[in-house]
Each structure stands twice: as structure tokens, then as C-alpha cells.
Amino acid sequence: MGVAVLLKQVPDTTAKISVSGSRVDESAITKWSISPYDEYALESAIALKESGADELVAITCGPQRASKCLTEAAAVGADRLIHIVTDADFMDSCTVQSILSSAIERSECDIVLCGKQAADTNSGSTGPGVASLLGYSCVGSVTEVSMDGGKLSATRLGATGLERIEVSGPCLLTFDKGEVELRRPNVRGIMMAKKKPIESIGVEDLGIEIGSPRASLQSHSSPPDKPPGQKFEGAGSIEVVVGKLRDEANVI
Amino acid sequence: MDVVIISEAGNESLHPVTAQLVGASSSIGGKISVICPGGIGSSEAAMIAGVSKVISVEGDCFASYDCMAWCNAILPFIDGDLVMTSSSAIGREISAAIAAKKDFPVVQDITSLNDGISVSRSIFSGKAIEEVGVSLPCALSVRANTFQPAEGGGNAEITTINVSQEVSVAVKEALAKAGERLDVAEANIVISGGRGMGDPSNFSHLYDVAEEIGAAVGASRAAVDTWEEIPHSMQVGQTGKTVTPSLYIAVGISGAIQHLAGMRSSKYILAINKDPEAPIFGVADYGIVATWEESIPALKEHLSAVMSD
Secondary structure: OEEEEEEOEEEOOOOOOOEEOOEEOHHHOOOEEEOHHHHHHHHHHHHHHHOOOOEEEEEEEEOHHHHHHHHHHHHOOOOEEEEEEOOOOOOOHHHHHHHHHHHHHHHOOOEEEEEOOOOOOOOOOHHHHHHHHHOOEEEEEEEEEEEEOOEEEEEEEEOOEEEEEEEOOOEEEEEOOOOOOOOOOOHHHHHHHHHOOOEEEEHHHHOOOOOOOOEEEEEEEOOOOOOOOEEEEOHHHHHHHHHHHHHOOOOO | OOEEEEOOEEOOEEOOHHHHHHHHHHOOOOOEEEEEEOOOOHHHHHOOOOEEEEEEEEOHHHOOOOHHHHHHHHHHHOOOOEEEEEOOHHHHHHHHHHHHHHOOOEEEEEEEEEOOOEEEEEEHHHOEEEEEEEOOOEEEEEOOOOOOOOOOOOOOEEEEEEOOOOOOEEEEEEEEEOOOOOOOOOOOEEEEEOHHHOOHHHHHHHHHHHHHHOOEEEEOHHHHHHOOOOOHHHEEOOOOEOOOOOEEEEEOOOOOHHHHHHHOOOOEEEEEEOOOOOHHHHOOOEEEEOOHHHHHHHHHHHHHHHHOO
16 A cells, blocks of 8 residues: 655745746745645655555655655655656646646555645645545545554544544545654665655656646735834833724724 | 535534625626535525525535535535635635536635636735636635625525435544634634743633633744643644734734744734834734733723723
């Protein structure tokens, strides 16, 4: 039984995002990282491998620079690395999901892990969408998972609280932040990862039909500027500020 | 163009966001039907003005949440070219799964919707806004509290359908109940504490204020990571919840970029911190340089006075 983990490379949380000419200026982004929720998926994928899964396959889709996430995944235990290379700056959900589903089929994994949403687009479509295309079950907002015979037991944040669920058969789990500590690679892992081959595949080599895009990016813009804030000294100013919340901001 | 809204349930009744979904879609026209998974809130949905039909889909599969079972159960009754849900965790999953099953594109967490169809949404945790053109048919999830709700007074016909659907996700054990308290992602006012609160027991003072103004209580990542008494469900920020209340009150929170990512889109921000250099003051509309010990009692007193006016 193989486990696939989907990783997306996104600007680091600390990166400054600037818009020039109605597009986010990518050249100004100096640091790219694995999307934070995907890191939790990766950590749980490694735990599944340690408890008996056959193979851990890390999959990413993106430009050349995205291969760095795969090498980072290899440094903590990924066995096989698949990179679907594309330079597209915007892909609609149908395109992304058919590419990733096809890559998962190629990996022959029947357990798939990914973050509940990516830190750049903040969407959360990929996990449930890919599960639908593959005909897998889907469990969202998982914080921990373990393998118990042929069944997966997972903790998820449900609408009524934290609950333990079991899922059988092929499934896709999306991850939230939980109590799990992320491991850091050791030196040996990093050295080995550098030598690990990456299967680089073009979208055209997947043998899938990508139709014309049905959602397209029209523009990026910066959020509206806020007027500079008003600053007050000491708790004595609370009465004034509460008055402003009522009369200026009209929020209470 | 026909609109199909998949309703959101909250506390065994219809969540108010459902009326906002009707309000959002009425601006672009079309017949509006509402599907209520598990039948929850169907009679309330029928009273929303502008709704022409309510389909109450009921069956054992709705006893607990299984994304694919729910989607497969409601899929045959989705007859329209615009499918809408709220952008709650479940709403996003349902939108994405239905869209994939129907081969529709999906755009999540939209904050504006115009004829055409063009939508806008916040990306990079609020650091930029993108405008996307989508062709019909499509699925959209909508951010709560960004659209005017449709009014009441409707009288739509309710059709009840019983379905049987195989479930593959089984709930074995409830580990921790979600607080009876208001969730930060849903509240119109949020008051959050950081490590500057000194001790988790001091959050009780924040709850006192919250009660006064009907607010939810949140926390920074530093507070959640430091004190196990503060659950992750309260965390606002990059790996916690993104909130967009009318008023966000940050107490003893320095304002790490990860925290700002989760709350900077709030309409108004009030920051209370003893460190005049704290980065939180950079995004605050109103900043008060003071300790929480001095400020919170005064805040409670003056809010209470304003609320009873």
C-alpha cells in the first residue's frame, strides 16, 4: 500500500507580496517554502510509512523551482519524487485536479495526503476535488492519522468538535495543524536527498486532455490602504476609544 | 441561469449564511433553489425571500459528516448552472467535490460576485486580492458576512426526498466537544489574547468582556503553543483561523506576521499592548499602549455602559 503526499510550493509566510501592473510580482519573492498545511500532511505521511506503508511518493505540480519541495520531502523520508512541470501562472481547479489525479494514478497510491488549503490561494479545492476524480473517500481537517490493519484511523476537527474516525478503502485526507511536531531533516537525510532522482514530467506527457480554461485570472490588486491608526497612551484612554468604536467605527 | 444553494447547518438549524447566499445570488438573477442536506433547516430556508424551491434530502448517511457520501446523495438533485455554498470547512469541501463530480470549475471564498461571471477573493492571507472570471456552469463558495442577507417572508415549496447512500467514513469516538462558545471564524466581534496575558487563567477576563459584547475569544499561536489550556480551535493566524469580523480586539499580542495573516482583513482593529513598538500597532485602527491588567477592567466597564445606552 503506497502513500502519496501532494506538496505545493508557495511564497514563505514572511514574504512581502507586491503587485505591479495588475499581477503579483513573483520576482520580488525571495523565499519559497512548502505550504504550511502540506507540511503537516508530509509529517503524517512519514508516520504512515514508519508504521508499515510500502512507499512514500511526494508529488508537486509547478515551475522548475518547485522541485525544491520534493528534495525537502526526500530529506525526511520520501522514497519517490514526481514533479509535474508547468509554467502556467494560473490554472483553474479542473486543470490542477486532473493533473494531480493523473500523477496519483501513475504513483499507484491508494492513500493520498495533502494540506487542507494552500497558503497562497487559500482555496481548499484540491483535496476534495482530486478525491472525487479518483473515486476515493475524503476526510478533511485531519490532525493525526494511524494505520490499523487495513483501516486508517484519523483524528479530525469536525463541526461538533474533535473526533476519531475510521475510513476504509482508497482515501484522501486533508490536514490541519494539530499537536504533531514537524521533524527536521538530519545531515545524512539532506545529503541522500540531493542525489535522489526526480521524475520530471510535462503536462503533455500525462496523456490527459486539458480543455480550454474555464476560470481565468483577470487581475491582482493590493488590499485597500487603511488610514493610519490612532494611538493612545495608557488605560485612561479606554473611555475615549470605546466612544470612537461606537461613533466613528459604528461597530458596537 | 439557475442557482442551486447547498445550505449550511449550524446547531441543528439553518445557519444565517444561507440567507446571505440567496442575497449574493439574487444580484445576478435566475431561479434559486436550496438543497438542505439531512433536511436541517428546510422550513427556515423556505421562508427566505427569493427562494423558489427547497429540496430536503434526508437519509441515514447524514447522521455524521462524510464528504463523498453527502455529495453523492445530493448530486442527483443539483439541477442548475451555478452551485453555491458557504466557505466554511464543510462548505468548501462540498463545493469542490460537487464541482469535480460535475466537471465544473470551482472558486472558493469569494467576497464579491458580479454578472459575467466575475468574482473577487483574498489571496496570500489577505496580502492581495485577485479577480477571476469564471464561465458557467461553475461552483462558488462565499465568505460569510460579506453579502447582505435576503429578507424573510418567502413561502417556497419544500420537497422531501429520502435517499440511501453508502458511507465510508465512520465516527468512532468524540474526543473533545467544540465549545458551546461562539467560534472566532463566525463572530462579528473577536477579542484575542496573546502570550502577554501572562497565564492561561487570565483569559477569563477576556471572556468577561466577550460576554458583554457578544464576542468570540481567540488566541495567538504563541498562546496556543505555550499553554495547553488554550485549544488550537481558538488560534487566529496562518495555521489557525482566518477571521474578518467588524471589530478585532488584540490584547497582549505582539503581532507576528503569521498572526496578522489571519486577522488583517478585519474591518476595525483595536490593539492593546504594553510595548509601544509592537508590530500589531502597525495594522491597528486604534492602539492603546497599556497593560491588559489596567485596560481590561476599564474596557469592560465602558463597553458595558455603551451597550446599555
